Amino acid sequence: APSEMCIRDSYAPILEREETDLVETDVREAELIKYANNAFLASKVSLVNELGNIAKEYGADAYEVLEAVGLDDRISARFMRSGLGWGGSCFPKDVAALRAGAREQGYDPDLLDAVVSVNDEQPTRLVSLLADHVSLDSARIAVLGLSFKPGTDDIRKSRALDVIDELQTRGATVVAYDPVAMDNVREQYGETRFDGALEFAASSADALADADGTVVATDWPEFDELSFDGMAQRVVVDGRRIEVDARDLEVYEGLTW
Numbered sequence: 001a002p003s004e005m006c007i008r009d010s011y012a013p014i015l016e017r018e019e020t021d022l023v024e025t026d027v028r029e030a031e032l033i034k035y036a037n038n039a040f041l042a043s044k045v046s047l048v049n050e051l052g053n054i055a056k057e058y059g060a061d062a063y064e065v066l067e068a069v070g071l072d073d074r075i076s077a078r079f080m081r082s083g084l085g086w087g088g089s090c091f092p093k094d095v096a097a098l099r100a101g102a103r104e105q106g107y108d109p110d111l112l113d114a115v116v117s118v119n120d121e122q123p124t125r126l127v128s129l130l131a132d133h134v135s136l137d138s139a140r141i142a143v144l145g146l147s148f149k150p151g152t153d154d155i156r157k158s159r160a161l162d163v164i165d166e167l168q169t170r171g172a173t174v175v176a177y178d179p180v181a182m183d184n185v186r187e188q189y190g191e192t193r194f195d196g197a198l199e200f201a202a203s204s205a206d207a208l209a210d211a212d213g214t215v216v217a218t219d220w221p222e223f224d225e226l227s228f229d230g231m232a233q234r235v236v237v238d239g240r241r242i243e244v245d246a247r248d249l250e251v252y253e254g255l256t257w
Contacts (some may be wrong), residue, residue: 024160035101038094038111044079045086046118052082052256053125062256063241067072082256084217085122085237087148087157122239123162126215126255127170130237133251134213137171140232142211144204144219145240146178146185153180159239160217161189167215168197177207205230216240 014020025033052062062082070077086092095112102109130136148158155161158181164174174197176182184199201207204223208214209230216223219240226242228234228249235251238244246252 035094035098039081039098040088041117042086042091042095042119043112043115045091046115048080048082049085049122049256050118055082056254056256060257061254065243083122083219083241084126084159084163084255085119087159088117088154089156092157120162121127122255123159124166126163126217126237126239127166129253129255130167130213130215130235131170132231133235133237133253136167136213139172139212140210141167141172141174142201142207142231143167143174143176143215144207144214144216144226145220145224146176147181147218150218150220153169153178153184155184155188157179158217161185161193162240163215163217164198168194173197173199175201175207175211177201177204179216179222213237 008015015022022060025034048062048066048154051066055062055065067077069075070080095116099109099112099116102112127136130141134141137240143160143164146158146160147153147155148160160176160178164176167174174194176185176198177200178185185198186200204226208226208228211231212233213235214228214231214237216236216238217240219242224243229235234246234249236249237253237255239255241254241257244252
């Protein structure tokens with residue numbers, strides 16, 4: 001068919017690569033392959049985070065545990081970093097579409113519901129860890145990172161925004177810094193989601209200055225080996241496992257380690 005030939009011509013350079021797999025299937029299966037792929041990856045991340053939460057309760061380092069688990073080639077080492085959870089555009093919308101589509105057909109996707117529930121709870125767990133060490137009411141809290149992952153200014157469904165919501169609900173004043181995503185937050189959410197109560201810092205050092213606590217929401221490389229000397233209380237709760245010398249801090253808590 002002409003349309004099939006156009007598609008084949010468009011993908012010809014990719015299909016010529018040795019590592020490219022070609023799957024020919026009908027439209028319905030093709031649609032579900034796309035949704036199922038992202039639902040599977042989102043599920044893996046949530047499972048890893050749940051295992052990380054359990055490891056934390058036992059005083060174990062989830063990263064050591066999951067590094068060993070990832071050596072099993074049936075599981076693999078990909079998507080094994082536990083932490084604050086998944087965001088962006090693809091995982092949230094594809095999992096939501098698959099859940100909604102299942103319910104339209106009369107099927108309750110209990111496992112996918114749990115995947116979303118675990119993911120949605122991680123920001124609250126992060127803030128609760130901080131609250132164990134800092135009285136959040138009227139506290140000045142630095143949030144490092146606003147994009148849903150490093151290397152992008154994309155803030156769609158970013159876990160950092162949920163962290164800020166929770167901090168403000170608990171009465172904290174939030175000062176945030178991100179290398180590239182602050183303008184997007186200002187434009188999309190500054191006056192609505194946060195009621196103008198979110199401050200933006202010109203640098204990570206400015207965000208940390210006089211802060212009563214810090215949370216790490218995005219693992220930008222520039223956050224590795226930060227100096228926390230300017231903080232009022234050197235308390236850091238890390239949702240992404242950046243490189244930190246905990247000896248320089250009064251308190252260092254990893255979300256799952």
